[in-house]
Amino acid sequence: MLIVMQSHASEAEVRAVCDRIESLGLKAHPIPGAGRTAIGITGNDGAIDLGVLESMPGVIECIRGCHVFPDAVVAGRGEEPHWLYTVVFDGRELWGEASDPTLKVSVEAWEPYLDPA
Numbered sequence: 751m752l753i754v755m756q757s758h759a760s761e762a763e764v765r766a767v768c769d770r771i772e773s774l775g776l777k778a779h780p781i782p783g784a785g786r787t788a789i790g791i792t793g794n795d796g797a798i799d800l801g802v803l804e805s806m807p808g809v810i811e812c813i814r815g816c817h818v819f820p821d822a823v824v825a826g827r828g829e830e831p832h833w834l835y836t837v838v839f840d841g842r843e844l845w846g847e848a849s850d851p852t853l854k855v856s857v858e859a860w861e862p863y864l865d866p867a
Contacts, residue, residue, distance in 0.1 A: 751790070751791040751794070751798060751800070751812070751813065751814065751815060752788055752789070752790055752791070752812070752813040753767060753771075753788065753789040753791065753800075753803055753809060753811070753812055753813075754786065754788050754809075754810050754811040754812075754813065755767070755786050755787045755788065755789065755808050755809060755810060756786065756808050756809070756810045757785050757786045759786070759787060759807075759808030759809075760808065763806070763807050763808030764780055764787050764789070764808065766806060766807070766808075767789055767803060767806050767808065767809060768780060768789060770802060770803060770806065771789065771791055771803070774798070774802075775793065776791050776792065776793040776794055776798070777791070777792045777793045778790075778791060779791070779792065786810075800812045800814065800836060804836055804838050804856050805838070805854055805856075809838055810837065810838060811835060811836060811837045811838065812835070812836040812838075813833070813835055813836075814833075814834040814835065814836060814858075815833065815834070816831040816832065816833055816834075817831060817832070817833075817834050818830070818831060819831065819832045819860060819862070821860075821862075832860050832861045832862055833860070833861040834858060834859075834860055834861075835858070835859050835860075835861070835864070836856055836857070836858050836859075837856070837857050837859065838854055838855070838856050838857075839854065839855045839856075839857070840853075840854060841853025841854060841855070
């Protein structure tokens with residue numbers, strides 16, 4: 751599992767996300783990059799409820815990993831594993847600076863639904 755931080759996320763925001771991960775009994779692995787920091791999560795024996803992390807300040811995306819693609823199963827094509835992403839948008843990014851600063855929108859998207867930028 752991987753958490754991607756916003757490019758302008760502060761060190762305090764990164765540390766707060768790492769602390770929250772570790773409070774869940776997991777291990778946080780910050781990965782600083784040129785443009786943004788990612789945080790790897792290890793130590794889980796099963797699924798993790800990322801809802802507690804998605805809404806934290808500075809978090810832009812939670813990469814959940816590969817999962818059975820429901821569309822393929824319904825169409826009778828088998829499991830066809832695909833990546834599942836959660837992207838969090840700050841209300842100001844969507845509706846401008848006059849928007850309520852506490853608003854966030856989370857979108858879970860299967861990789862086949864995404865177009866390359």
